[in-house]
Each structure stands twice: as structure tokens, then as C-alpha cells.
Amino acid sequence: MSTTRPTKSPYHHGDLRRAILTAALDVIAADGPSALSLRDLARRAGVSHAAPAHHFKDRTGLLTAIAAEGFGLLAGAIGEAADLKDAGVRYVRFAREHPAHFQVMFAPELLRDGDLELTTSRALATDALRGAVSAVPPEGRGPDARLAGVAAWSLAHGFATLLLGHNLDGAVGERDPEEVFRVLASMLFRPAPA
Amino acid sequence: MSTTRPTKSPYHHGDLRRAILTAALDVIAADGPSALSLRDLARRAGVSHAAPAHHFKDRTGLLTAIAAEGFGLLAGAIGEAADLKDAGVRYVRFAREHPAHFQVMFAPELLRDGDLELTTSRALATDALRGAVSAVPPEGRGPDARLAGVAAWSLAHGFATLLLGHNLDGAVGERDPEEVFRVLASMLFRPAPA
């Protein structure tokens, strides 16, 4: 009776948790987190309206799980970066490939504050960013390495956010956003004037 | 019977529209737009549950009005900027002083697309930003003036967003965020190496 079941069904539904997560990501990417309805997700998965609660407790739990997953993915992406500029490019790429995760990750009022899984995966991502910053030679960053990280994060985060909100459609035009960001990043980190 | 009425009462309530806007800004600043309830706002203003609808039509209308007001305020702030760095500082200051406006302004899925008031006030803000960019001497910005504007906007927007989300508490610490941003801005726009 189910629509898209992954052939095997170890439990009643198959993998309801994943099914609901995926459906939620679709909805959020299309219409934002506020358009999310647990009952609608249950309907899409072909289960009863209260089934999602067993996997995520409540709405906040679902969104927290999404955010945690997002930070894990982001940490993985940044961890493989060659240098800081590459890390920024990967940050922007992550936001474009996982817009729903990205939105939820930075909407703290939608998340469960003390959640362990969220805290650890966020720490992982922060560490990855710190690692990329510390790889920059001292003459490339300013006097304060901490602020160099803030600058890089701000630039990448702002660009990604504005991009997803279609605020840069005119300025970026047909160009590849990642290439545009490379230009921005090279404006930020270049040797100080003689 | 009303709690805080501005002495005069030109209509039934006084100024219900403003009262609801103000209450909405309080709620959003505290718990985000998703915590907003029209019925709750009506309760706070001491009116019936359907009263807000007459001023804003629906939830989207209320949020659209807030966004339009925000872009108007932002345009005014940036319009008075001395140079691009100052415009960035004012952008960050605006976000800190009007966090609710700022959040809503950049949540397009919560807004009425074609709204006239929103479109015009947003255009005003965009023009103000463009003006600040064009005031930068050519050697300070890169080859493409358009991209210089994108870089400045991205840096300011990212910094403001991360700041409001308490993602920079550790890095900024006790320092004045505006001063921190000045440092970031001077990293972005400095003469090209010889």
C-alpha cells in the first residue's frame, strides 16, 4: 500500500524515520520551515498522524534532527577543504545543495537547545572551520586569527544566505555562484599593502 | 479598560495597527516569526481575535508590513552613511536594533510576493546600498564594482546574521560588535598589493 518503500521492510513501514526526514527536507526547501506540518508528513509517508512523534517526539525534535544532520554533513565537507578559500567555496556549495538543512541549522528558535546530537555535530563543524582558518599563513590573515575566521565565516554565510533568498540574482546573473564567491574570497584574504 | 492607550483614541482602540505591529515585533524578537499568533496579538491588544485581520488581512500581510517597514528604516540608515564601511556598520547596527524586522525582511517565504509597499521600500534600500558602493574609489574595490557591492553586502549580512543567532558570542566576546565589524570591513577593502 505504501508508495515508495525501499523493498525491504525491517519494521512496519520500512524506514519511517528517513522517509519523514526526506519529506520534511522537501517541504522546507520549497516553502520554508513554517510550512512544515507533522500531519502532512505522516500523510505523505502513508502512516497515521501520530507516527512521526515516536521518532522525533515533536516538531522541535524533527527540526533538531535535521539541523544535527546538517552540521554533520557540513563538517564533512569543510574537513576535506584544501585551504580557507576552498572551505568557503564548500560552505556555499553545501548551502546550495542542502538548502533545507542550512535554513534550519541557523534558526535557533526552532531547535532544542541542549540536544546532545546537535551540540556534538555543531562542535564538529566549528572545529573543521577552525582548522581551515589556522591553515592560513599569518601574513594572509590580519593581526587577530580569531577575527580572520569570523571574516571568512561572515562572508561565506552572508553570500550563501543572500543567494538562497534570491537577493543576488541580478548581481550573479548567469555566472557560477561558486566562481563568484572565489572572487569575493580573494578580495578578503590578500597580502597587506607594502 | 485598555491597558496602554495613547491617551487619545481616534477610533475604537486608538491605534490598533501600531499596537499589533509593536506586539508582533516583541514576539518575533524573542521567539522568532514561527511563534507569532494573530490571536495572541489580539489578546495583548485587548481586542477580539478577528480584529487584526482588518488591518493586515492575514498573517502574511502582517509580516509583509513588518518587512516593508524594516526596509524603509534600513534605507534611511544606509542613506546617511559617510562611506561604504560606515554603511556596513549601520547595516549591522540596524540588525541589532531591529532584530525582528531584520529576520522577517530576509524570510521571503513568509512575505507576500507582489506587495507594492514592500517592493518600493526594498528598492529604496537597494538604491541606498548601491549609492554607498559607488562612492568607493575604484582602486579600493576590485575590477567589478558589482562584485564589490556583493562582497560588502555579504560580509555585513553574514556578520549580522551570525551575530543575531549567537554564533559569534565566543569570538566577539566583550568587544563592541560594531568595532569588530570595522576590522572585518578594513580587511575586505584595502589597496591591492604592489
Add this chain to the structure above:
DNA sequence: GAGGCAATCTTGTCAGTGTCAAGTTGTGGA
């Protein structure tokens, strides 16, 4: 100043939602 009109607000209602409690079904281990 009296009457009418439109803006403002109220009352009532409906479908939809999140969340809780209690019951049912299926699974894997002893």
C-alpha cells in the same frame, strides 16, 4: 444637528494542527 456611510471591531464557525494518552500490532530474543 440629523442622517447615512464607511471604517472599525465582534461574534460565530470551520477545517487544520501539535500534542498527549491509551490501545493495538508486529518483531526479536529467551
Add this chain to the structure above:
DNA sequence: TCCACAACTTGACACTGACAAGATTGCCTC
């Protein structure tokens, strides 16, 4: 085989946004 537990269902409740229709109030005109 049986039992404990996880996965899910059913039912209920308070709350919400939205709509329709009615009541009230201030203003404008004559």
C-alpha cells in the same frame, strides 16, 4: 513458545488562521 518492547493507530483536546455576517463608532455631508 512466549514475552517484552518497539512501532504504529485511534481518539481526544486545546489552539490556530481564515472566513462570513452582524454590531458599533466616528466622520462627512446636507
